[in-house]
Amino acid sequence: MVPMIDLKKQFAGIKEEVLAVVTEILESAHYVLGPKVSEFEKKMAAYHGVAEAIGVASGTDALHLAVKALGIGEGDEVITTPFTFFATAESILYTGARPVFADIDPETMNIDPVQIEAKITRKTKAIIPVHIFGHPADMDAVMAIAGKHHLSVIEDCAQSFGAGIRGKKTGSFGEAGCFSFYPSKNLGAFGDGGLVTLHDTGLGDRIRMLRNHGSRGAYKHEFVGVNSRLDELQAGILLVKLRRIDAYNSRRRENAALYNACLSDRVLRPAERQGMTHVYHQYTIRSPKRDQIKNRLHEAGVSSVVYYPVPLHLQEALGFLGHKKGDFPVSEEAAEKVLSLPMYPELEEKTIREIAEIINNV
Numbered sequence: 001m002v003p004m005i006d007l008k009k010q011f012a013g014i015k016e017e018v019l020a021v022v023t024e025i026l027e028s029a030h031y032v033l034g035p036k037v038s039e040f041e042k043k044m045a046a047y048h049g050v051a052e053a054i055g056v057a058s059g060t061d062a063l064h065l066a067v068k069a070l071g072i073g074e075g076d077e078v079i080t081t082p083f084t085f086f087a088t089a090e091s092i093l094y095t096g097a098r099p100v101f102a103d104i105d106p107e108t109m110n111i112d113p114v115q116i117e118a119k120i121t122r123k124t125k126a127i128i129p130v131h132i133f134g135h136p137a138d139m140d141a142v143m144a145i146a147g148k149h150h151l152s153v154i155e156d157c158a159q160s161f162g163a164g165i166r167g168k169k170t171g172s173f174g175e176a177g178c179f180s181f182y183p184s185k186n187l188g189a190f191g192d193g194g195l196v197t198l199h200d201t202g203l204g205d206r207i208r209m210l211r212n213h214g215s216r217g218a219y220k221h222e223f224v225g226v227n228s229r230l231d232e233l234q235a236g237i238l239l240v241k242l243r244r245i246d247a248y249n250s251r252r253r254e255n256a257a258l259y260n261a262c263l264s265d266r267v268l269r270p271a272e273r274q275g276m277t278h279v280y281h282q283y284t285i286r287s288p289k290r291d292q293i294k295n296r297l298h299e300a301g302v303s304s305v306v307y308y309p310v311p312l313h314l315q316e317a318l319g320f321l322g323h324k325k326g327d328f329p330v331s332e333e334a335a336e337k338v339l340s341l342p343m344y345p346e347l348e349e350k351t352i353r354e355i356a357e358i359i360n361n362v
């Protein structure tokens, strides 16, 4: 079976370096928030061109702590996209605030700035754009709207590590950038991990305390926080992969270009806007014959996944928001047509050609 992502192949390429750093950390007996996490945070801040980067336990926590650190809570509203992974909305709900959805741009499947403006009320405190599948959201427009209405912007960069707009990295536009190092993400740990990037070191102080029980240390607690720390092993392994992330992303981009060239015009291929660098966390096509394509691929031993079959406004868990089918038609249409194909740096040219041929024959 051709997998969606081949983490065994990736590990084979870095095995010696990973085993060396893991041994070093195990022997150091320093396992949580130690020197590797500090080094990783410094390198992450430099990579993104921001003042601070803070390691946390997951991408979900990165979002949750960023929303919380901005003082957002009960009675507040946060505007986001319904076409994303569930955690984006959960992070808002954890704080007691309400997620308010704005429909997506049909070309990029990212939040549509025009739809954002229509959703702003006196309760709106922030916007969370998601750089879905690795394509940057329209940050020029999002930042302009946020500036005009005095709203915070928290970027959900879980799928966009290394992506950018005119050379500026996602995660460096808003007040906070929230990253996930879940193993299947472009920069993946060997377990869970996350990161918040920030310009404001005051906000950074709050997030550092929030991740550690509201404490600066020494058992003095200024407010109630959570336990959300990045461990040394994940940071050590991520440092090894960080040295290769730009090469990994370049390979993804080459693979996407080959898919684009081989696939027939009868399937909608992913857009890449002028000036934007897409990192193809997913290579996602759209077709009214999606299910047929998926079945044919499965018969031929090729994996494919529907990200995401149910937009958030139609999720059972969010039924209390009172939405119905038809509320966000562009997201609903995307959910019916999308199909993500195998995509990883080690994917071979011949496999891409074979996959494209199967799809073209449908």
Ligand SMILES: *Cc1c(COP(=O)(O)O)cnc(C)c1O
Pocket (backbone or CB within 6 Å): 058, 059, 060, 061, 084, 085, 087, 088, 130, 156, 158, 159, 179, 180, 181, 182, 192, 193, 194
């Ligand atoms: C993966 C993901 C998250 C959550 O990250 P975890 O590390 O799994 O908690 C949040 N938002 C999006 C868009 C994601 O893809």
